[in-house]
Amino acid sequence: MTSTESSSPSTPQSSSSPTTTPNPSILAHLTHLLSPPHSPDPHDLSLAALAINLLAHVVETSHSSTIMELTSELNSATCQIEIAVRHYFEKNPHETPLSLIALQSGCELFIRSVTRQFLELRDFDVIKEKMTKRGHSLARLSETSRKTISKQLQRFVTHDCSILVFGYSRAIIEALVLAAKHARFQVFVPQCYPSNLGTKTAKLLLEANIPTRVITDASIAHYMSKVHFMLTGAESVVENGGIINTVGTYQATIVAQLYKKPVYVLAESFKFVRFYPLNQDDIDSMEYINRVDGVETMSKNKHEIPTPTPVERSSGKASTTRKGETFPHAHSGKSVSGDNTNTITVDNLPLSQPNADFTPPQYITLLFTDLGILTPSGISDELIKLYT
Amino acid sequence: MDKIDDLIDTFITDIKRGRIQGSFKIALTTTQIIREIIVQYKFEQNLPNTQNLINLIRNAGNKLIESLPNMLVIGNIVRRILFIIREEHVNAVMKINRKRNNIFIEGLGSVVLFSKNGYESSKYDGKFYINHHGECCNVTDSNIDTIIKTIHTKNEDTAVHPFRGGYYYFSNQHKIMELSSSLIPKLIEYNQTEYTSRLDSSKRVMSPLLEATQDDRVFLKMVDVDGQFYTLYEINERFYYVVEEHDRLHRHFVKDSLKWIKKEITSFDFSNQQIFYMTQKQTDTVYHEKNLSSNFSLTEDVKDYSIYTNIRDEIFHEIKNLVDELNVEEGDDLIANLDQHIHTNEIILTVGSSNTVKYYLEQAHAKKIQFEAIVAEHAPEHDGMEMAEHLGQLGIPTTLISDAAIYSVMSRVHKVLIGTHAILANGGLLAPAGTHMLALAAKKHSIPVVVCSGIYKLSPTHPTENMKYSTLLNPSSVLKFSEVYHRNIHVYNPSFDYVPPELVDLFITNSVSKMGANALAPSYLYRVLAELYDPEDYWLSSSSIKKQNDK
Numbered sequence: 001m002t003s004t005e006s007s008s009p010s011t012p013q014s015s016s017s018p019t020t021t022p023n024p025s026i027l028a029h030l031t032h033l034l035s036p037p038h039s040p041d042p043h044d045l046s047l048a049a050l051a052i053n054l055l056a057h058v059v060e061t062s063h064s065s066t067i068m069e070l071t072s073e074l075n076s077a078t079c080q081i082e083i084a085v086r087h088y089f090e091k092n093p094h095e096t097p098l099s100l101i102a103l104q105s106g107c108e109l110f111i112r113s114v115t116r117q118f119l120e121l122r123d124f125d126v127i128k129e130k131m132t133k134r135g136h137s138l139a140r141l142s143e144t145s146r147k148t149i150s151k152q153l154q155r156f157v158t159h160d161c162s163i164l165v166f167g168y169s170r171a172i173i174e175a176l177v178l179a180a181k182h183a184r185f186q187v188f189v190p191q192c193y194p195s196n197l198g199t200k201t202a203k204l205l206l207e208a209n210i211p212t213r214v215i216t217d218a219s220i221a222h223y224m225s226k227v228h229f230m231l232t233g234a235e236s237v238v239e240n241g242g243i244i245n246t247v248g249t250y251q252a253t254i255v256a257q258l259y260k261k262p263v264y265v266l267a268e269s270f271k272f273v274r275f276y277p278l279n280q281d282d283i284d285s286m287e288y289i290n291r292v293d294g295v296e297t298m299s300k301n302k303h304e305i306p307t308p309t310p311v312e313r314s315s316g317k318a319s320t321t322r323k324g325e326t327f328p329h330a331h332s333g334k335s336v337s338g339d340n341t342n343t344i345t346v347d348n349l350p351l352s353q354p355n356a357d358f359t360p361p362q363y364i365t366l367l368f369t370d371l372g373i374l375t376p377s378g379i380s381d382e383l384i385k386l387y388t
Numbered sequence: 389m390d391k392i393d394d395l396i397d398t399f400i401t402d403i404k405r406g407r408i409q410g411s412f413k414i415a416l417t418t419t420q421i422i423r424e425i426i427v428q429y430k431f432e433q434n435l436p437n438t439q440n441l442i443n444l445i446r447n448a449g450n451k452l453i454e455s456l457p458n459m460l461v462i463g464n465i466v467r468r469i470l471f472i473i474r475e476e477h478v479n480a481v482m483k484i485n486r487k488r489n490n491i492f493i494e495g496l497g498s499v500v501l502f503s504k505n506g507y508e509s510s511k512y513d514g515k516f517y518i519n520h521h522g523e524c525c526n527v528t529d530s531n532i533d534t535i536i537k538t539i540h541t542k543n544e545d546t547a548v549h550p551f552r553g554g555y556y557y558f559s560n561q562h563k564i565m566e567l568s569s570s571l572i573p574k575l576i577e578y579n580q581t582e583y584t585s586r587l588d589s590s591k592r593v594m595s596p597l598l599e600a601t602q603d604d605r606v607f608l609k610m611v612d613v614d615g616q617f618y619t620l621y622e623i624n625e626r627f628y629y630v631v632e633e634h635d636r637l638h639r640h641f642v643k644d645s646l647k648w649i650k651k652e653i654t655s656f657d658f659s660n661q662q663i664f665y666m667t668q669k670q671t672d673t674v675y676h677e678k679n680l681s682s683n684f685s686l687t688e689d690v691k692d693y694s695i696y697t698n699i700r701d702e703i704f705h706e707i708k709n710l711v712d713e714l715n716v717e718e719g720d721d722l723i724a725n726l727d728q729h730i731h732t733n734e735i736i737l738t739v740g741s742s743n744t745v746k747y748y749l750e751q752a753h754a755k756k757i758q759f760e761a762i763v764a765e766h767a768p769e770h771d772g773m774e775m776a777e778h779l780g781q782l783g784i785p786t787t788l789i790s791d792a793a794i795y796s797v798m799s800r801v802h803k804v805l806i807g808t809h810a811i812l813a814n815g816g817l818l819a820p821a822g823t824h825m826l827a828l829a830a831k832k833h834s835i836p837v838v839v840c841s842g843i844y845k846l847s848p849t850h851p852t853e854n855m856k857y858s859t860l861l862n863p864s865s866v867l868k869f870s871e872v873y874h875r876n877i878h879v880y881n882p883s884f885d886y887v888p889p890e891l892v893d894l895f896i897t898n899s900v901s902k903m904g905a906n907a908l909a910p911s912y913l914y915r916v917l918a919e920l921y922d923p924e925d926y927w928l929s930s931s932s933i934k935k936q937n938d939k
Contacts, residue, residue: 156852366814366850372923373850375814378914 023080029057030084047085047235048270049139051106054081056135059128066124071111078107101236101244101283105273110135112387138270145268145370150175152368153231154182156264161185162227164220164256165205167246168197169233171266176231177208186211188223192246194353217248221255229365230256234267237369239276239383241361241376243267244283247354253363262365269371272383283358392428395421396448400455411461411809412743415714415844418465421448423707426473431700438477438699442470449928458859458884460810460818460847465710467848467925472706474922480699713898716842717747721898724906726752729838729896734759734802737835739791740766740820741775742807744840748896749805753782760785762801764794766822768865768881791822795829804830804837808887811839811846813917815889815910818857821882827891836893843897848917848926851886858884 033053058077064070082103149171157163157179165172165187176187187205191214192198198214205212215223224230230252234243243249243265256263277283344351361376371382399417402408408417422445429441449466456462716722722744730736730752736759738745749761761779763786765772776788789797804826810818817823817839830837851857863879872879889910900906902919 155850158852372926373813375911375914377911381915 023077023084025061026054026058026077026080027084027087029054030081030088034088047100047102048106048109049141050085051078051081051103052110052135052139052270054084055107055110056132056139059135060132062128067127070128074107074111078104078111081107101273101275102271104275105236105271108274108387109270110138113138141268141270145270146171146174148370149266149268149368150178152373153264153266154179156229157183157185159183159185161229162188164188164190164223164227164230164252164261165201166190166198166230166232166249166252167192168201169266171268172231172233173201173204173208175266176205176210180208180210186213188212188227189214190217190220190248190252191215192248193217195246195355197246220248220252224255224259224261227261229262229264231264231266234265234271234367235356236271236273236275237265237267237367237379238358239274239380241364241367241374241379242277243359243364243367244277244356245359247357250280250357250359250363253359257363263363265364265367267367267369269369269382269386272369272379272386274383274387277358280354280358283356392421392425392448395424396451400452403456403459410743411459411845412714412716412842414459415461415465416711418452418462419469419707419711419714421452422466422469423704426700426703426707438473442473445470445473446925446928453928458857460812460849460857461845463849463928464844464847466928467921468710468844469707470925471920471922472710473703474924476699476702476706479702710844713901714842714844716744716898719898721900721906722840722842722896723748723751724900726755727757729907730757730759731802732758735762735800736760737762737764737794737797737801737804737826737830738775738806739764739772739794739822739826740769740807741771741778742840744842745805745807746775746778748840749779749784750782753784760787762787762789762797764789764791764822764826766820767791769820791825794826795832798829798833798835801830801833801835804835806837806839808839808841808845809884811841811895811913812886813846813848813850813913815892815913816851817887817892818884819887821858821885824885824887824891827887831891837891838894838896839892840896843899843902843916843920846897846913846916846920848921857886858882 030050033050055074055077058074059070062070062073064073082100085100085103153175157176161183163176163185165176166189179185187202187210189198189202189205189212193216202212202214232243232245232249232252234245236244238244253263344353361379364376367374367376367379369382371386374382399408399421402417403414408414425444425448426441429444431437431441445466449463452462452466712719726748730749736749738749738761752759761776761784763772763776763779765776765788767790772788776786779786806819806823806826808817808819808823812818819839827837859882861881861883863881866881867877867879892910895908895910895913897906897908899908899916903916908916
C-alpha cells in the first residue's frame, strides 16, 4: 500500500513517484466531475468535495466483498486521487487550485466518517450503497455549512463598520450579502495579484450593492488602520488552528495583528485536516500560472491597476528538491544562474510566485465554522472529534 | 403564566432601579423565576414533552436578556437550566425506550430482545423462548422468524409475550424447576451484575432486601410488558412481593402470574401460603393479603406513577446543584489549590471590592499563608476602601493606593488578583471600569493577572465590535451636579471595561466538578463552554441583532 510511504506524519501523503500514471478510472471520473456543467468555475471547486465524490465513486465501482478490502482500496485510492489530480492540473494549468491538502482532508473525512457508520449491517451490497449515498450527501454538505457560518457572522457586522476581505471565499460572500440586509458597511478588498481573486470577490460584492473598494496588495498596511476587522476564508484549517489560504493572507494578518484588529476566518468543517505545518515550506504550495481571463476586467483602466505581465513557463525539468513534485518550483534555495531549473520567469528574470501560504494560529482571532465559533486553541479538539 | 410575567417584570425593574445588585443575586433570582416556570409546567404522562418547556424558558429568557443586555449572567443561567432539561430529557427517554419497547425473554445469562415492531436488535444471542405451554426452546437464526410470527399472532392485550408479562428465571436452563438454595446466590449475583449494568444503575430495580442482606431468598423475578420488575421472595417460609413505591403495577399481571406460579411450581406447596407485598419504604410493615388462590387487591399506597414524571424531580435536583454552585463561597472548589497560587511573602494587588477575591484572600489568611495586599481604591465607587478595611481587620498587612498609583507600584507586586462581572467566550473579561488599564500595566511589567470568579459568570457570547456592554452609571460620583459650571462639560461614568484575553493569565474558578481542575487558561475556556452549555442555546434570540444595529 502506497500510503505507508509518507515520509513523516506532518507532511501530506505524497505520491510514490512523479512518473506514476494515474488510475484511468479515477482520472476519467475526475475529468467528468471537473468539466462543465459540474463546475464551471475552477475556483469554485471544493477540493475536499471533489475528493469525497471520487471516493464515493470508488466505492460504487468497487468489486470488494469485505469491509477490510474496501477500506484498503479506499486508502490506496487516496494516493491515486492525488496523482490523478496533479496529472489533471498539469494538463490544465490555468485551473490550478491553491494547494492539494484539502484533498487529503476530504479523503480522510470520507474514510473515517462514512466507513465506520454502517458496520452493523450484514449485507455488504447494502453497506456499499449506503456509503456511496452518504458520500454524495457529505459532498453537498458544503452548502449547508456555509449557511450556518453566515448566520454566525451576523452579530459581528454592525453599522458603519469597515471590513478588509482577503481572497475569494463563497462563505464570506454569502455572509456579507446576508449582513447587508441589516447593516450598512463598507469593504476593502486587496486585489490578490496575480490570481486576482480579490477582484472577483469585489465584483460579487458590488453586485449585492455593498460599497466595495479594490485596493492594491501593497496598500494593505495603509488601509489597515481604517478597517475594523479582517475577514478571510481558508483553503484548509490545520491542526494547531492555523490556516492555509491564498498567498498574502499571512502578510495581511501580520499587519492586522500589529494594528490590533481582529482576524476572523470562515471555514467549513470538512476543511479541517490532520496536518501540522511548522513553516511555509511544509505546505507544499503550487506555483501560480497566470490565468488569462482574470485580467480582462482590469485592462480597461490600465493606469489604475497594471496588467500583470504574462509569465512564461519554459520547458525545464522538474525540481529535484521535493519528492514527487510534478510542478516546477522556483525554490529560494536554488541557485539562479544558468541552472535551468527555475522555469518561471518574467521578462527573463527568475520569478517565484507561490500560490498559497500558511498563517500561524497566533495571528487568528476567531474561526467561524459549522461546528461553532472557535478560538484557534479549540480547533485540535474539534479535529479529534471529527476524525474519531 | 401571569404570575411568571409579573415576576419577570418585577425582576427587571428591581435590577434597573438598583435594588438587586451583583451577579450572584441576579443569578439566584433568575434561577428562581425559571424554576417557577418549571413548577407550573404540566408534564404529560408517559410522553416526554420537554420541547414546549424549553420554548417557554427561551421566551422568558429572551425577555429578560433584551431588557438587560449587560447582565450576561442571566443568559448564562437560562442556558444552564436548558442544558439540564435537555440532559434529563434524554435520560428519561432512554429509560422509557428501554422499558417500553423491549420485552425481555431471558434465560440464565443471556438476553433476547424483541421490540414490539419486530426484530431489530442484533443481540439475539439469547437462547430461550418460552412458548405458552411453558416449554422452552432454543432460539437460533433459523427459527427466529417463526418465533416472531408466533409472538405477533397473539392478541393485543398480551402485546408480545405469551404469558402476559413476565419472564422467568430458569433453573437447569429450561423450565422453572425447584429452586435449590444453592441457586439463589447465583440468581442474586446475576441480578446485581446483569440488571444494574444494563439499566443504567437505576437503583430502583434492586430491592432493599437484596441490597441489605445478600442471602435473602429470591424466589422469582418477573417483569411485565412495561418492563416493570417484580421480585418474589421467600423468607422464612413466607412469600414477599416487593415493588417500588412509585412503580406501576399491573393488576392483571400480579393476578395471572401468581396463578401461574401456583400451577407451575409444584415443588412448593402454596396452598396455605400467603403473599405479602410491600413497598420499598415500608419494608418493616407488611401488608397482609389474602392467599394465592383468591383475588388480589392493591393498597392505596402503591400509586400508579408513570416512570416519566420523575423528570421534574430530576430537574429540580440538578437546579439545586446549580444553586449550590452559585454559592461560590460555600464550596471547596474555589480554594482547592490555594497554596499553589498564593505563596508566603507575596504581594498581591487587587482593585475595588470583589466578593470572590475577598473570600479567596480570607481563606488564604486562614490557611496561615503570610502575604501582603495592595488595594487600589477604584474611584469613583471607592469600594477599595471597604476591601482594605476588611482585609486589615483580618490581620493582613494592607496598603491602600489610588488608581493613579497602580502603574508605579506594579513593579513591586507579585501578582494581580481581580474579580470580574462576566467572562466572555474568547477568554476576555467584562470587568469594572479601570481593569483594562490595570491589566495593561501588569502586562508591561510581566506580572501575572489572575481572575477569581465563579464559573457561572462564563458566557458563550463573543465580544463584538459594537457591543453595548457598559452602562453609564450616575455621573455625580465623578462630578457633582452642583460643581458643574459649564454646559460643555460632559461627565461619563462607565460601569464596565472589556479586557482582551491576551492580558489575562489564569482563571481560578469553582469548576473542579465539571472540569477536574479549578485553574483554567483563557485558551481552555472553549472546553468549559462545551461542558456547561448546549450549542443550540447559544443564540437565544435573533431579534437582538436588529436591535443592536438600530440603536
